[in-house]
Amino acid sequence: MEILERDPHIELRVNSEDRGCTRDELVSGFQWADGALTMLSDKIDRELLEVAPRLRVVANYAVGYNNIDLTAANERHVVVTNTPHCLAEATADLTMGLLLAVARRLVEGDGLVRAGLFKGWAPEFLLGMDLHGKTLGIIGLGEIGTCVARRARAFGMRIVYCARHEAPTASELQAERVELPELLRRSDVVSLHCPLTAETKGMLGAAQLAAMKPTAYLINTARGACIDENALIEALRTHAIAGAALDVYDGEPNVKAGFMALKNVVLAPHLGSAATETRVTMGHVAISNILAVLNGGIAPNPVN
Known part of the structure; x- marks a missing residue:
């Protein structure tokens, strides 16, 4: 978040609580977003993608991406990425x-x-x-x-x-x-x-x-x-x-x-990647994917 906040071209909106977003929070956020950094617990389905006319990239903060409707993302030309090789x-x-x-x-x-x-x-x-x-x-x-x-x-x-x-x-x-x-x-x-x-x-x-x-x-x-x-x-x-x-x-x-x-x-409460160094690295990977797409480049870790 600190990296994105320092970018003068990005307006960052953040869920400030250490929990997943509610459905209403996701809808509100996706309506204005060009890019989204999502959690595995966030259901990114066709209905949500349809309220996001500006959306270009969804960077999932996980290796898995079964929470995202890839077919719907492909139809809307939204790049979906994950965070491999770090957890x-x-x-x-x-x-x-x-x-x-x-x-x-x-x-x-x-x-x-x-x-x-x-x-x-x-x-x-x-x-x-x-x-x-x-x-x-x-x-x-x-x-x-x-x-x-x-x-x-x-x-x-x-x-x-x-x-x-x-x-x-x-x-x-x-x-x-x-x-x-x-x-x-x-x-x-x-x-x-x-x-x-x-x-x-x-x-x-x-x-x-x-x-x-x-x-x-x-x-x-x-x-x-x-x-x-x-x-x-x-x-x-x-x-x-x-x-x-x-x-x-x-x-x-x-x-x-x-x-x-x-x-x-x-x-255990889903602690697989819950090591400080790993979670920081995952964040850097997710951010690199978002910035690559928003700056007109190719995402390093696309899954669609």
Whole structure:
């Protein structure tokens, strides 16, 4: 915002609160805007684009852009951009943090200590799972998935993955490409790093969860809608799988009440890229896209 405020050719209007815009605020802002810097929580649909006659660029402050109607943007010749290549490391860090938290039951332990229920060391107290020697199944070995795999290799884990194409980093990671059913059957941990598309929406439902080991854990830092959350709640409730750790949810910021009653799930509030350096870099990338388009150039990171 400071960079844009210093530009004499730009009039900047900002949502000064640390939250997403309401629909009315979006409509009011888009009516006058030549460019918009939007959040993943902002629904940029055809109706909104139609009230924005001057709009030339929408810079999404995220890698994902499933919140934007690309067809409608194309029809109105609006450039849509994202912020790739700057949040993979932060999201991979969080993925490993979530895995450790659920596999070693850190949240449960923290709660017991705070409640004054820690009575001392015991041989079978809060037993979890070793990561060394276990198999990590990665759904989508792209930029973030690759960063997760590198970390997992440092923990002594084996890597299998499924993707539409052979990953260029597979050899480096000693990662074996398999189909989804085999990945689910073999993995001790399944971690999602795929975009939300028609193909991946609901890709893990009751049948897929049932195919996992009863000792396995599921990690999701991709998109909530990739998993059938009702099926996951049931699988966790019946201990069909050992546990899950989630950073994203279908219908955010709403989280299904069924998750709240379960001790074998760790729930994070969409913190994947929430590191100061990463968020600053994302801002710089978004601004560079806006300024490039408004100054008559080509956006560095177009997605349409």
